[in-house]
Amino acid sequence: MPKKRILPYVLLGLINNKGSLSGYQISQEFKNEVGDFWHASHSQIYPELGRMKDDGWLKDHDEDKSTFYTLTTEGHQILRTWMQEPLDDNEELFSLKLYFIKDESDPLLNTLLKEELQIKQTKLDYLQGRLQTVFDTENKIKDNYGHYLILTRAIERESNHINWLKNKL
Amino acid sequence: MPKKRILPYVLLGLINNKGSLSGYQISQEFKNEVGDFWHASHSQIYPELGRMKDDGWLKDHDEDKSTFYTLTTEGHQILRTWMQEPLDDNEELFSLKLYFIKDESDPLLNTLLKEELQIKQTKLDYLQGRLQTVFDTENKIKDNYGHYLILTRAIERESNHINWLKNKL
């Protein structure tokens, strides 16, 4: 199966968040925090917006030398469906989807948090298992100290994330 | 400038860690812990090993139907130089380089930790600034709750990483 494309959904989500955006504004968005978990260059954005309009996900209108895009009804549906698709072990996707939730009372918020908690718990278990099998003696730690460090770091990282998730649930 | 290729250095580091590896063994490595912060498929690995041999970074010898690769003197130098290049805001690279440090007493260890600390501190400052400028009123939090969540999460994440780094220094 071909690799799942995310860019169109990112654009859908970003435009939906602001109501309406131009290609240029989207590329500016990626220079702020959105850029921490997703990025696209203008040479990707403009053609993609064109395709999405052709597919009926977006409608556009010109104003002040810019072309602004807004979601169509179909676009809203497609975004909604994508938002409800199960997460995988990819923190960027989790952040992205969270970013697209505007209202604290959106029931999707809790679904996302629970799903992410499940995934991270599984990962933490896996990492702790690795730590015990790979570093069962002091000597193995000494001989692969860097590896030991990043493994323990990864465990602390996941624990921290899990605690945060539990706190928000 | 063209985008910096990392794969050859990853291969250099992995082979150096184990002394000598075949292409197949490398692709197996990526299925274990290494796979948590880097991955490459065999269709990338084999041609890359060939190129690196052509470039004089590696030498090979056949044994048991497999081709094993070892660093040349030049390969060692190139790896060393790359390890000493400054880090950027890319946690995978930090983990990768740590992974390639075998000995706790390697002076590079402290250099890496200090550099990463500096980078993360800068990032934390930036994120805290964003929090204050973007969410200066309660209403803005209410209206972009998901965004607020990921921003505060990012801040906690960086703080946790910074504390870990300080603890190791």
Added chain:
DNA sequence: CAGGACATGTAAACCGTTACATGATTAA
């Protein structure tokens, strides 16, 4: 009036994945 930001577009190059291929060895 020059340099930077705004605004959009396309072509080429690059990197990585999936798929297609092949053959040897080993365990059920």
Added chain:
DNA sequence: TTAATCATGTAACGGTTTACATGTCCTG
């Protein structure tokens, strides 16, 4: 003996970046 694993290779495809291009508007 047949399926799985070992072991390597290459072709096609797709997504992203860099580079090339063009024109406007605003500010110092």
